[in-house]
Amino acid sequence: MAENATTGDLQSIPALLARNAAKWGGLPAFREKEFGIWQSWTWAETADEVRAIALGFLTLGIDRGDHVAIIGRNRPALYWSMVAAEMCGAVPVPLYQDAVAEEMAYVLEHCGARFIVAGDQEQVDKVLEVQEALGDKSTQIHHIAYLDKRGMRKYDHTRMNALADIAAEGRAAAQRVGPELDKRIAELTYDHTCVMLYTSGTTGKPKGVVLSNRNIIETAKNSAAFDHLKRDDEVLAYLPMAWVGDFIFSVGQAFWTGFTVNCPENAATMMTDLREIGPTYFFAPPRVFEGQLTNVMIRMEDAGRLKKRMFDHYMGIARRVGPAILDGKPVSGMDRFRYWLGDLLVYGPLKNTLGFSRVRVGYTAGEAIGPEIFDFYRSLGINLKQLYGQTEASVFITQQPDGEVRSDTVGVPSPGVEVKISDNGEVFYRSPGTFVEYYKNAESTASTKDAEGWVATGDAGFFEEGTGHLRIIDRAKDVGKMADGTLFAPKYVENKLKFYPNILEAVVFGAGRNMCTAFINIDLNAVGNWAERNNIAYASYQELAGHPKVYEMIQSHVEDVNKSVAADPMLAGCQIHRFLILHKELDADDGELTRTRKVRRKIIEEKFADLIDALYGGKDEIYTETEVTYEDGRKGKIKATLTLRDAKVERVAERMAAE
Amino acid sequence: MKDMNSEGYTTADGRKIGGVLMEMKNITLRFGGVAAITDISFDIRDGEIRAIIGPNGAGKSSMLNVISGFYVPQEGEVWFKGYKRGPMKPYQVARLGIARTFQNIALFDGMSVLDNIMTGRLTLMKSGLLSQAMWWGGAQREETEHREKVEKIIDFLEIQSIRKTPVGRLPYGLKKRVELARALAAEPKLLLLDEPMAGMNVEEKEDMCRFILDVNDEFGTTIALIEHDMGVVMDLSDRVVVMDYGKKIGDGTPDEVRSNPDVINAYLGVSHD
Numbered sequence: 015m016a017e018n019a020t021t022g023d024l025q026s027i028p029a030l031l032a033r034n035a036a037k038w039g040g041l042p043a044f045r046e047k048e049f050g051i052w053q054s055w056t057w058a059e060t061a062d063e064v065r066a067i068a069l070g071f072l073t074l075g076i077d078r079g080d081h082v083a084i085i086g087r088n089r090p091a092l093y094w095s096m097v098a099a100e101m102c103g104a105v106p107v108p109l110y111q112d113a114v115a116e117e118m119a120y121v122l123e124h125c126g127a128r129f130i131v132a133g134d135q136e137q138v139d140k141v142l143e144v145q146e147a148l149g150d151k152s153t154q155i156h157h158i159a160y161l162d163k164r165g166m167r168k169y170d171h172t173r174m175n176a177l178a179d180i181a182a183e184g185r186a187a188a189q190r191v192g193p194e195l196d197k198r199i200a201e202l203t204y205d206h207t208c209v210m211l212y213t214s215g216t217t218g219k220p221k222g223v224v225l226s227n228r229n230i231i232e233t234a235k236n237s238a239a240f241d242h243l244k245r246d247d248e249v250l251a252y253l254p255m256a257w258v259g260d261f262i263f264s265v266g267q268a269f270w271t272g273f274t275v276n277c278p279e280n281a282a283t284m285m286t287d288l289r290e291i292g293p294t295y296f297f298a299p300p301r302v303f304e305g306q307l308t309n310v311m312i313r314m315e316d317a318g319r320l321k322k323r324m325f326d327h328y329m330g331i332a333r334r335v336g337p338a339i340l341d342g343k344p345v346s347g348m349d350r351f352r353y354w355l356g357d358l359l360v361y362g363p364l365k366n367t368l369g370f371s372r373v374r375v376g377y378t379a380g381e382a383i384g385p386e387i388f389d390f391y392r393s394l395g396i397n398l399k400q401l402y403g404q405t406e407a408s409v410f411i412t413q414q415p416d417g418e419v420r421s422d423t424v425g426v427p428s429p430g431v432e433v434k435i436s437d438n439g440e441v442f443y444r445s446p447g448t449f450v451e452y453y454k455n456a457e458s459t460a461s462t463k464d465a466e467g468w469v470a471t472g473d474a475g476f477f478e479e480g481t482g483h484l485r486i487i488d489r490a491k492d493v494g495k496m497a498d499g500t501l502f503a504p505k506y507v508e509n510k511l512k513f514y515p516n517i518l519e520a521v522v523f524g525a526g527r528n529m530c531t532a533f534i535n536i537d538l539n540a541v542g543n544w545a546e547r548n549n550i551a552y553a554s555y556q557e558l559a560g561h562p563k564v565y566e567m568i569q570s571h572v573e574d575v576n577k578s579v580a581a582d583p584m585l586a587g588c589q590i591h592r593f594l595i596l597h598k599e600l601d602a603d604d605g606e607l608t609r610t611r612k613v614r615r616k617i618i619e620e621k622f623a624d625l626i627d628a629l630y631g632g633k634d635e636i637y638t639e640t641e642v643t644y645e646d647g648r649k650g651k652i653k654a655t656l657t658l659r660d661a662k663v664e665r666v667a668e669r670m671a672a673e
Numbered sequence: 674m675k676d677m678n679s680e681g682y683t684t685a686d687g688r689k690i691g692g693v694l695m696e697m698k699n700i701t702l703r704f705g706g707v708a709a710i711t712d713i714s715f716d717i718r719d720g721e722i723r724a725i726i727g728p729n730g731a732g733k734s735s736m737l738n739v740i741s742g743f744y745v746p747q748e749g750e751v752w753f754k755g756y757k758r759g760p761m762k763p764y765q766v767a768r769l770g771i772a773r774t775f776q777n778i779a780l781f782d783g784m785s786v787l788d789n790i791m792t793g794r795l796t797l798m799k800s801g802l803l804s805q806a807m808w809w810g811g812a813q814r815e816e817t818e819h820r821e822k823v824e825k826i827i828d829f830l831e832i833q834s835i836r837k838t839p840v841g842r843l844p845y846g847l848k849k850r851v852e853l854a855r856a857l858a859a860e861p862k863l864l865l866l867d868e869p870m871a872g873m874n875v876e877e878k879e880d881m882c883r884f885i886l887d888v889n890d891e892f893g894t895t896i897a898l899i900e901h902d903m904g905v906v907m908d909l910s911d912r913v914v915v916m917d918y919g920k921k922i923g924d925g926t927p928d929e930v931r932s933n934p935d936v937i938n939a940y941l942g943v944s945h946d
Contacts, residue, residue: 048828049821049824049825049827049828050820050824050827050833050836051824164829164887164891165883165886165887165890165891167890167891168686168687168688168890279833279834280831280833280834282833282834283833283834286834644875644876645876646876646879
């Protein structure tokens with residue numbers, strides 16, 4: 015079986031592809047829903063397609079070391095293009111497809127991409143815009159390939175054509191350029207670059223992380239063995255292709271174990287497609303799990319009385335015994351029977367609706383997940399676990415083994431990974447997956463990775479005594495001191511706030527100040543539904559966010575959080591004294607969040623400086639104007655008068671001082 | 674149409690427009706004593722996007738209804754594909770290759786998006802009522818073929834996520850898109866759009882513009898549209914007819930129309946410089 019195999023000659027993704035085509039030629043490698051039907055490609059067909067694209071690239075004059083930018087939603091042809099690029103000795107660089115042209119410009123210029131594979135007209139337009147902005151260097155982009163022909167007829171095709179046509183040209187030229195391709199494939203070793211991924215970075219310009227075949231294949235091998243991934247597993251590829259996790263799951267592990275990668279029809283159909291495929295191995299950021307749970311709860315609120323009572327009753331049982339059953343701990347026969355009945359009546363149908371009926375291994379990472387949310391899924395019998403990782407590590411640093419799963423840790427070091435905590439509390443790691451370098455940035459490489467290969471994560475954390483599990487507190491640079499010297503860990507508090515379904519996003523301020531304050535973003539879905547049930551009329555997001563009743567509800571959440579924060583003497587200073595509800599959703603298009611939806615503290619602090627001043631200035635109301643960017647890149651302004659509120663805080667600080 | 678190519682022209686963005694597809698000759702339409710349209714002539718050429726604009730009550734919708742064959746003018750002639758057209762039933766019009774959308778959305782609210790679009794293919798279905806009801810032989814195969822065509826349109830208009838949703842539950846902008854999809858399902862030669870952007874926000878309008886241009890480009894469908902939004906009309910159309918009080922006061926490219934003093938007076942407002 016694959017998990018016991020040594021890599022041997024399998025030192026590149028193209029080599030794995032050749033093995034899979036020979037070993038599992040007739041079994042499905044990729045599926046994509048199109049025209050309402052799941053289309054599928056076997057490993058043999060995939061190998062054929064990839065080779066055709068690679069031959070096509072050669073006819074276009076691709077050189078070793080060229081960068082090939084991949085821009086689009088998850089589609090088999092884009093994954094094939096990445097592998098085809100590697101076959102030619104070139105470096106695939108997947109980009110975030112929702113990035114606006116300016117963001118794309120930096121990356122395309124930095125990596126000097128000579129070839130582009132774009133999903134559709136929208137992406138091609140952005141690339142052309144970048145090309146124009148490049149001016150003298152506009153010839154840098156040698157050729158653009160696109161997948162979707164729609165709307166492309168009128169474009170100047172001298173240096174552009176459809177990927178399918180490139181593949182067809184490649185097939186026609188097989189005899190001419192085939193030997194050259196075979197030569198280039200044979201050259202590939204463990205040390206060749208497999209992929210380059212740009213980290214979104216909460217600060218500064220994105221950095222190009224170079225990952226070698228060794229990084230990807232060793233990591234895929236270790237992690238596949240850790241979770242016993244098999245040939246017949248199924249994944250749904252729906253997370254951005256530019257994100258390292260997607261590359262590991264949909265290329266690394268998929269090519270190593272030979273399991274099937276399923277691509278949704280489009281972003282909006284993801285939930286339906288999830289249900290149709292029923293993946294056995296599933297990854298989602300906490301946001302997705304939160305969204306699903308919120309949906310379930312909203313729908314249960316609207317359900318009939320009998321259904322609601324049944325749901326509440328059996329969820330109670332599930333919460334009590336579900337996680338224990340999942341972990342294989344002793345549970346009484348009666349409870350096992352009750353749980354079995356609940357599974358028949360509630361959990362089973364619910365899991366089916368969510369698309370989780372077959373999930374054997376589920377992971378969440380990227381952000382902390384609320385304990386209630388985490389426990390909800392685990393109590394249903396879904397083996398949801400946490401992992402901790404980053405691009406520079408080819409994802410895996412720590413992960414939770416089956417049976418040792420908790421919401422407040424991120425698990426034990428992954429196989430082959432060494433982890434240590436420095437004196438100031440920062441987490442360091444060293445592993446076969448550790449990145450080669452930051453592209454064209456030796457300075458950052460040196461400051462991140464030391465001579466012995468230890469990499470600084472930038473996160474503060476500690477190993478729990480007894481269990482050996484790692485706990486992450488916050489970004490090391492975000493952890494600060496307040497004016498009186500007490501510890502300030504904003505993310506810790508923000509996460510507690512975000513665990514409430516009504517709160518989508520929170521930003522806490524307080525470094526160097528005498529008290530903490532917060533910006534709150536409401537969740538339109540949850541709060542909108544709540545408003546409907548309570549007969550609260552509103553015309554816009556802004557109006558709902560400013561509604562006094564909404565303020566009351568959020569205030570009670572903030573005060574609850576204060577109580578829970580106060581319980582931890584080390585962090586009691588982080589209680590929120592004042593808050594406001596923002597008039598707009600924080601958005602990556604406005605630069606307030608990263609593309610992976612992490613808060614960009616600095617930018618928010620600058621952009622909303624007037625609001626922060628008002629919070630600390632003791633005002634009750636403030637008028638503000640905010641610039642927003644629409645999806646098409648145009649800018650507009652939102653004007654609003656915001657209410658500022660005080661929240662009750664627990665007086666523990668004095669008691670502590672007295673002790 | 675080859676022999677008519679000499680009459681065609683090339684647009685600013687390089688599209689070749691063919692010969693005359695439809696010609697209106699001296700149309701006059703009266704309701705009782707009121708003349709809604711007085712002596713209007715213009716043509717619609719193969720492959721072009723033709724707009725009809727004018728202030729409220731100018732007779733735009735009446736004109737569209739004459740084109741679609743719903744109204745029969747008292748005077749004048751309508752020529753389509755080189756033949757003079759007499760009074761016709763709606764299904765006859767549909768079979769000729771003319772499809773339309775409505776100003777006030779006219780979809781089946783209780784049916785799914787997919788089923789609504791399938792109704793657009795009704796005139797193209799060949800199997801009889803009985804074999805369709807029995808779901809037997811040719812009917813089954815035919816349905817699959819039609820479904821495939823419909824799925825292509827769903828993909829084209831990017832409405833995959835609402836395929837199975839009842840139309841009644843959709844927001845306005847999406848309903849408009851479904852209506853366009855249904856009209857496209859009939860594979861029309863000439864597509865009539867009655868205020869396709871009415872009541873839409875900026876983003877929905879941009880989407881709709883893109884879809885109209887793409888339909889024209891991808892399927893070569895000739896499009897005649899009525900629209901209030903001047904910006905949209907000027908960006909979208911190859912040639913514009915301007916109406917006022919039932920009379921034609923301008924006809925030409927958007928630039929020509931924009932600088933026509935009569936048009937400025939009647940519709941765009943008098944300029945004071």
